[in-house]
Amino acid sequence: MKLYYYIFLVFIIFSKQTYAKIESTNINYKLKLSILGVQIKIGEINSYLEIKDNDYELMFSLASENLVNIVTSINGKGNVKGEIKNLSLYPKDYQYEYTKKKKYKNTQILFYNSNVSSSSTIPKFDKNKLTPITNDMLNDVIDPVTAIIYLGNYTLNKECTNSYRIFDGKRRYNLNYTNKFTKGDYTICRLTQKKIGGFKLSSDNNDIFKPAQEIDTYFKKKDNEYILEKIITKNNFSNLLIEVNYS
Numbered sequence: 001m002k003l004y005y006y007i008f009l010v011f012i013i014f015s016k017q018t019y020a021k022i023e024s025t026n027i028n029y030k031l032k033l034s035i036l037g038v039q040i041k042i043g044e045i046n047s048y049l050e051i052k053d054n055d056y057e058l059m060f061s062l063a064s065e066n067l068v069n070i071v072t073s074i075n076g077k078g079n080v081k082g083e084i085k086n087l088s089l090y091p092k093d094y095q096y097e098y099t100k101k102k103k104y105k106n107t108q109i110l111f112y113n114s115n116v117s118s119s120s121t122i123p124k125f126d127k128n129k130l131t132p133i134t135n136d137m138l139n140d141v142i143d144p145v146t147a148i149i150y151l152g153n154y155t156l157n158k159e160c161t162n163s164y165r166i167f168d169g170k171r172r173y174n175l176n177y178t179n180k181f182t183k184g185d186y187t188i189c190r191l192t193q194k195k196i197g198g199f200k201l202s203s204d205n206n207d208i209f210k211p212a213q214e215i216d217t218y219f220k221k222k223d224n225e226y227i228l229e230k231i232i233t234k235n236n237f238s239n240l241l242i243e244v245n246y247s
Helices: 003-010 066-072 144-151
Strands: 025-035 038-052 055-064 074-085 088-100 103-112 115-122 163-167 172-183 186-197 214-222 225-234 239-246
Touching (some): 055 144, 074 144, 088 144, 144 163
Antiparallel strands (some): 025 038, 038 055, 055 074, 074 088, 088 103
16 A cells, blocks of 8 residues: 555645745644544644745655554655745755655655656665656656645645646656635635556555545635635545644
């Protein structure tokens, strides 16, 4: 089970303010999995977003809990550094390391002008078991954390109209907005994932931790600003609710 990828795909890093007002911010995320109507807390993510002049850096740590620790425990940390130009984010250095079932893994990606200049993983994965990734697929891309900074900020994502080409060191996928609608006080932006390369040639369709193909981000308007309050994702067997706390 690729739980670390599932968490990465669905947790959102964001500022509770519009881009022009972004400040250094601590954010805590509680991840709750719902299976057959039963809700279980499966993990927690703590992050710190720092903005200095035209540079950004985001640092985070995550830890699994309860049911997940029985199935496949995970603890990890990572960060991304990049540059801000004309309300666009350009990553330079992305790193993520984690321990799963007492096995250590590490990923680093370096970017130049939105293209991948180098990528390394420890241990290396068997590319023969994955769908191929060509060099062209690694042009005009961003890392997953930079992508989710966009997704959580209503100004940066241009009111839920942007599309994102993402490379996480192993997989290439796109996230595209497919719908935007209102429900009560919420403006809900729906995204879908399109697999491009680096995925298993065959997958377990019965995996409850299978990455979600649909992600709903819930924004609420407060003082003329759209604040992301929660995220709900779905696959065939489970829903994931992410609750957000600021400090």
